[in-house]
Amino acid sequence: MRNLSAAALESYLATEEARRAIVTSLVAEVANTYLLARELDELVGIAQSTLASRAESYRIMKRRYEVGSGSKLDAVQAETLLNSARANLAVLLRARDQNRNALTLLTGVSPAVESSPLSRIEPGFVRDISVGLPSDLLLNRPDVLAAEHRLKAAHANIGAARATFFPRIVLIGSTSTASAELSDLFAAGSGVWRFVPSVTLPIFEGGRNLANLDLSEARRNVAVADYERTIMEAFREVADALAERHWLADQVAAQQATLAAQAERARLAVLRYQSGAAPYFEVLDAERDRFAAEQTVVQARRALLSSRVNLYAALGGGTEDQAGRD
Incomplete structure (x- = not known):
């Protein structure tokens, strides 16, 4: 009876951790949806400014054509871009x-979204992650804890299970x-999980261990297979989130340089047109x-901020302060 009661308790705790996983996912979804709201506000502002500029250009080109100092082609081209700007603004709205x-x-209330640019979001919007973060932090992910509770319900030794399946790395x-x-845990190119479990520690009560059982046979145990898969997914999500954050930072820098070059190109084009050197x-x-x-640029900035939210979620909503806490 005692074993049955303990198993029932562990099953209940697994359900509670599953609920906490949903909460973490919901927090990340709200944050990402809010960031998208800020992005769309900024894009609408850019589109409205562009529409006003193109309306003025069309007015000038149309007037020049009417008085004979400009071509009909210029007027039609200006009108085309004006209509394109109107359509783009409608899509964004x-x-x-x-x-x-x-x-x-998601929130149950009508949201108040700040209209300032994404570039003004405080760096602490999502706490950044420091160098040397230990993998023990992932032991506090709700899905990992839920898998451990399911193992306990099957009368498993969690210390042995962690030693067998959980990579202790930075x-x-x-x-x-x-x-x-972390990169070495996944095969280059294919991304296949390469961590080799230990087979020397007893996982289940009664001395049954992976040394006495064939590894493939042990994995047929649903709880063991579930635990190993959950660990693998946790490390993969962190690796993906870190890669996303790294490359998006590079993308933002490149897009900002592109924008600066395009702004200068537009300025020079106006000068060339005014001097009669260009159509x-x-x-x-x-x-x-x-x-x-x-x-x-706006889209890339939002994606970079979202990558920090995704890393937060991949770490289970935790910080360095929680690492190694049971």
Whole structure:
């Protein structure tokens, strides 16, 4: 009876950890939806400014054509870009309304979204992760704890299970990216899990261990297979989140440089047109590309912030202070 009661308690605790996993996922979803709201607000602002600029360009080109100092082609091209700007703004306004509805559904209240640019979001919006973070932190992930409770319900020794299946490594290297140890857990190219479990420690009561059982036979135990899969997924999610954060930081820097170059190109195109050295189409083309670059920078900044939210979720919503806590 005592064993049955203990097993029932562990099953209940596993259910509680599953509930906590849902909460962590919900927090991340709310944060990402809010960041998207900020992105859409900024994109709408850019689109409105672009629409006003193109409306003025069309007014000027149309007037020049009417008085005979400009070509009909210039007027038509300006009108085309004006209509394109109107359509783009309509798409963004629709997306913003849908985002607000999603945020209201997630939070249960009508959200108040700050309208300042994403670049002004405080660095502490999501706590950054320090170099040398130990993998023990993942032992506090709700899904890992739930899997451990299911093992306990099957009368397993958790200390032995951790020693067998859980890699004790550093997660983040000196460059704030995935450590070499973390990268080595997955085969290059295929991403196959390469960690080799220990087979010397007894996992179940009564001395049954992976040394006495064939490893493949032991894995047929549902609880053991579930635990090993959960550990693998935890490390993979962290590796993916770290890679995402690293490459998005590079992307933001590259997109900002592109925007600066496109802004200078647009300025020079206006000067060339005013001096008669270039057709008006060159100005319109440069302005269109600058608008696209502005949008891409905003989208990349939001993606970078979201990558920090995703890393937070991959770590189970924890920080260094929780590492190794049972």
